[in-house]
Amino acid sequence: MAAPDAGRTRYALLGRWYDLVSAEPLYAPGREVAVEMIHVEPGARVLVVGCGTGPDLPALLAAAGPHGVVLGLDASASMLGAARRRAARLGPDRVRLLLADAQRVPAARLRDVLGGPADAVLAPYSLSLMPDWRGAWATALAAARPGARAAVVDTTVARGTLPVRLASRAACALGGVDVAARPWRAVEEELEDVGAATLARGHVEVRAGAVPRRS
Ligand SMILES: C[S@@+](CC[C@H](N)C(=O)[O-])C[C@H]1O[C@@H](n2cnc3c(N)ncnc32)[C@H](O)[C@@H]1O
Incomplete structure (x- = not known):
């Protein structure tokens, strides 16, 4: 189990260094697949839960076009500072960048900041750091419209040889990941039209689906 809210404390001061130490060649493909799977359309409102320094911003803004909006939610002012510098370019x-705990922020606040319900939701490498990741995910979906696409990309221990398993376990420990969380399960359990991708020998898992349309 992750220490209580290890995710929030660990990233408090990392904003300036995160992009240098985050092993992008390993983790960027998972983000790219997840962004493709949420089908962001021109003019879309997109919510990113645990946006960090905003590595998804270029792809999301390109897809959402000049009338789209991306809201990055993160509990670390330092990480959001880096996201703000990226957004400025x-x-x-x-x-829009919101400093808040994804486990506690009300869905109505997310909709307010977005200017309406989200058309797409992305939780990139963030939910497994949160003790109440199910609550954070439920809030993100509550901020989305029925039919919105939503994706989780997250990590656990890879399959394979002992060195591979140990290296991936160490990477998870360094990042504050609870390897038992496997938060992509929520997509499989709750969403419709689910797509899946497994990368880096199971170290990175991506799931995306559509928020059910309430009858
Ligand atoms: C491993 S980093 C991933 C950042 C980014 N999404 C990426 O793909 O590079 C995890 C991020 O989740 C954020 N985070 C952790 N717990 C959080 C919480 N309870 N509420 C909001 N953000 C949180 C951290 O501050 C950090 O920026």
């Missing part, structure tokens, strides 16, 4: 008027 990409189109600051289309990026």
Whole structure:
């Protein structure tokens, strides 16, 4: 189990260094697949849960176009500072950044900041750091419209040889990941039209689906 809210404390000061130490060649493909799977359309409102320094911003803004909006939610002011610097280069008027705990923020606040319900939701490498990841995910979906696409990309211990398993377990421990969380399960359990991808020998899992339309 992760220490209580290890995710929030660990990233408190990492904003300036995260992109240098985050092993992008290993983790970027999972993000890219997840962004493709949420089918962001021009003009979309997109919510990113645990946005960190905003590595998904270029792809999300490109897909959402000049009338789209991306809301990055994160509990670390330092990580959001880096996201703000990135957003300044990409189109600051289309990026909103909210400093809040994803486990506690009300869905109504997310909809307010987005200017309406989210058309797409992305939780990239963040839910497994949260003790109440199910609550955070439920809030993100409550901020989305029925039919919105939502994706989780997250990590656990890889399959394979002992060195591979040990290396992936160490990477998870360094990042504050609870390897037992496997939060992509929530997509499989709750969403419709689910797509899946497994990368890096099972170290990275991606699931995306559609928020059910209430009858
Ligand atoms: C491993 S980093 C991933 C950042 C980014 N999504 C990426 O793909 O590089 C995890 C992020 O989740 C954020 N986080 C952890 N717990 C959180 C919480 N309870 N509420 C909001 N953000 C949280 C951390 O501050 C950090 O920025």
